[in-house]
Amino acid sequence: MNAPLLKLDNVTVQFGGLKAVGDLSFTIGEGELIGLIGPNGAGKTTVFNLITGVYEPTAGAITFANKSVVGHRPYKITARGIARTFQNIRLFPSLSVFDNVRTACNMHLRHGISHALARGPKFSAEEREIEATVMELLEIFSLTAERDAACKSLPYGDQRRLEIVRALATRPKLLLLDEPAAGMNPTEKAELMKLIRFTQEKFGCAVLLVEHDMKVVMGICQRINVLDYGRKIAEGTPTEIRNDPKVIAAYLGKEEE
């Protein structure tokens, strides 16, 4: 096996006196679909924020494609090929569905401000190219009909899907999904699982999935990491995790300390 795509090595982050994540290590290989689960407040979203540069780890190393991402601004990390969605949806509320996705194409622009102002043929060609890309993505996630709708007006499930589309528009090698199934009904969830697997295959990107719904996680993930109080308590295939007494204890609550 090649060197892993993403590698967390003894990562710790401390907020004031609180250790939100402690000595966390795990890896994700190219094209893998990995789950990250744990009870509420276990530090899953914090892990996302560490990987994407929103927070900086107090100790430890995070490497992506053999290069450290620690200390880089989030936009630079995105440019290296990590994209994410947010637990509490963060679309651009005043922009249309189309523009939300289009904005994510921003970093791949070959032409800058001067072309935007001069509006020459190169500019028009590139804008058409972006339009085609965006429309293709919307098509895959069947959001074409909503292209001009205000993103706020979309149903909840569609907003989650739109966030995934937007993240994919940055052409990531690794996609971080933060509770994509939250608020979805069983049918939508089933569809989402299909979509995630499809995404992984079609775009060839690895996926790190934080999700509360065990059916979703167990159903699609190749391997699962379990966090509790910021520490990793288990790692393994869905079957292994399902039978791990530590995981069960963490989820059901320990009898007595």
Next chain:
Amino acid sequence: MFERSKILLVATLLTFAGLSHFAGGISPYYFDILIGIGINIILAVGLNLVNGYTGQFSLGHAGFMAVGAYASSWLTLKYGYSMGSGTLNTTTVFVLALLGGGLGAALAGLIVGVPSLRLKGDYLAIVTLGVNEISKGVLQKAEPLGAQRGLGGMEQHTNFFWTFAFAAITIYVVLNLVGSTYGRGFLAVRDDEIAAEAMGINTTKYKVLAFVLAAFFAGIAGGLYAHFKQFIHPEGFNFLRSVDIVVMVILGGMGNTAGVVVAATLLTILPEFLRAVSRYEWLPEWLRHVAENRMILYSLLLIVLMLTRPQGLFGNFTGKRNSKLQ
């Protein structure tokens, strides 16, 4: 291949050039108001890029106007009259001086923007207000620029064409920028900085860019102002002037360029309109008296407007429009 907005710009400029020939015929008073409208459009549309489209709150726009006014005046006073027999005519010197003033203001915007744009909301407002005060203080002390005595002696180069040509260019730049994929970054920064960063947008770069561009246009507006009024004074670029421009942006609807243009026009006319109202002898005494106290009326208008139409007279920008590519 001709882009629609480009054709429109050229057509507008040509129309202004044509109209400019008739501008001499109108009353100097109306001409003064007209130039005031043009200058305020440049200021407000520029500031709208920062306060409206990028969601940052600058409260010191008059400071950049001052930089442009003083820089361009210094340039024309120093080089304008020695060019008589030289290769450049006075109009060229004037336009170069305007651009120089704009660049000076842009530089000031860069120096102020880089450190202070890390701050958000109210903090940014107070820092920009502070910079406004500091620049005023420095000008009051700057002997070569007349210090607290003010700077005069500039010739009246500002005319209808140059004022409205620059207004048209400002509108063209702002609209074309925010309409492009590149410029959607400004809106993304306004809507959600963290999400914007996660989409690979360098939020700092966009904020500074918006700030520098707005400062540039404020500098141009300052130069036009200085070469119209022919006398400038540090007090003319105070906090109240900055508030005026912010009010135009808010009244027009943040991030709504057309609305801001209308608001800038209305707010420039309003005081002169009230001046006229206070003279009508057939109006009831109390009404004329109210019109005389324009500042009280202005402040009340501001409060009532915010209470009843906080989105501005013409509403905010919403995502429904402009989502198609040109």
Next chain:
Amino acid sequence: MIEFIQQLLNGLGQGSIYALIALGYTMVFGVLRFINFAHGDVFMLGAFAGFYLGPKTLRLFGEGPSYSGAFAALVVAMVLCAVIGIVIEKLCYRPLRDRPKLTVLITAIGVSLFLENAGQLVFGANPQSFPELIVDRALEIPESWGAISGLTITVSQVLVFGVTLLLLFVLRYVVLKTKMGMAMRALSFNPVAASLMGINNDVVISFTFGLGSALAGAAGILTSIQQPSIDPLMGVNAGLKAFVAAVLGGIGNLPGAALGGLLIGVIEALVVGYVSPTYRDAIVFGVLILILIVKPTGLLGVSEREKV
């Protein structure tokens, strides 16, 4: 050296005025997260309350200046300003509670311009002479105290400093020990949670405005005792400086506002005494910008981490 100490004392006197006004800014920011730009003008109204009502309160306690009369004027101005503050909030800010901060800020600027211009119309634009509430004189410092005897300390300076300290202690008590104070703190911590806990946010916000405005009213009287020339625009500069003080100390933080006020007062006195008053405003704002850039939350403020 004596001169330096004298400058420090002068700065502290002016600084306590800034501190009192800054507290109002900071309290309102604490509960509503917005800058009440009209606060400096409430300070001006406090001074004019003293101008019109001071002679009347003096008469209650006999002829001529008296401390009890001055104290009565102080209380009257504080109550009046509290009412004005509450009314302003009710009429102008409450309907905008859920609107963007910017809308409220512009409204506040509107209120400020209104009070200033209406003040010019009603009170007249010319500076007015503030009635003599107490007899101000320099305190005699015995020669035997050595070098310190060269200092000049006036009755009004002592009074201003003393009353400011007293008000700070009262405020501290109100915020830390009373139910209302607890509600204020809860509200500033998390408005939604506070209202879920049965706190009536409207009442608390009204109370906060009242309290802050009362302090501004007190500052109006105190400053006029020291400098008995008042005019409708006196709140502009004082308000701006106090606001800078609040941000400097960490806006939303009460001890920070007091500290910021005193610091601004001292910095001003030193700049004026040793550099040049031309640079006073520039240096005050320069210090502010520097602090904000190095520590954006101000001297005593605590940063709020945005939830992602």
Next chain:
Amino acid sequence: MKRPLLLSTALALLATAALAQDEIKIGEFASLTGGSASFGQSSHKGTALAIEEINAAGGVLGKKLKLIAEDDQSQAGQPATIVRKLISQDKVVAVLGEVASSKSLEAAPICQQNKIPMISPASTNPKVTEVGDYVFRICFIDPFQGTVMAKFAQSKGWKKVAVLTDVKQDYSVGLAEFFVKGFTATGGEIVKDQKYSTGDKDFKAQLTSIKAAKPDAIFVPGYYGEVSLIGKQAKLLGIKVPLLGGDGWVGDSLLKVAGNSLDGSFFSCHFSADDKAEAVQNFVKKYKAKYNGETPDDMAALGYDSAVILAEAIKKAGTTDGEKLRDALAATKAHPGITGSITLDEKRNATKPAVILGIGGGGFQFVQTVAP
């Protein structure tokens, strides 16, 4: 909104045009609201009183004068707009204003270009009348007043003087500059040079360092609003030497605020409301009657004089033609104004005596007149 404005203004113009034959229009721009409103209102009141009196006495050239006063809100940019309006819309024959030099400097080029005479009642910056030959002033300029006080200080035998300047007022800076020049030229020493800004309330910092320098007197060429507080605080700080100042000291509230703290101080000015001269007392009486018992200050007296001088010049010229009016104004000689005998020199500045007043006993005492 724009069209109705144009339309209604045009209508209003038509309506007034009918009356235009029997009146002469005079424009005035002043800061009636905003930061400098206290000066603007005073000069406007003086001007309005003068126009009223002239009309009561039958007007000029058989016509009534009509004063069109516009408020510039103390804002830069406004004077130019207003003066353009006065000249092009109202067709005024002359313009009166402003107190602040920075406002006059904005209006002057426009009056000059339109060949409409402009008289500033109180702008002391030398540059104002340098704009062109249509721009006049009826107050003495900074060099004169500064020099007068320097001479006065010398005659009192003071050797060491401290200076406290208002840096926001070019008036104050100008006076200080010429005072220092005059005083040091003849062997005097400036022991401390301190500054403050208009609107300041606390001067203890400056006064503390002035006190440390032990001067014989302190020159404070500011406006009365601040000077009254400076006097009060100087006394509190134990400064016993006299304060010296200029015409900016004159104001209704100077002694009300300062109490007896300025006793023993001196200042130069244009006029004194306590002057026993009949013309002055008449003016004071009429002013008080018209404005609720308010005592006129320098600005009011200068505003009054500016209007009277203009009316006299129109009479002399026998026409309202700009060029002839300018010549008549330029020929003003020994005009017996409220602020003294006024002669306009070839630079269109007023040559007139300054009055030095002393403070004591709750009022001003006449000390001496210094002829130019």
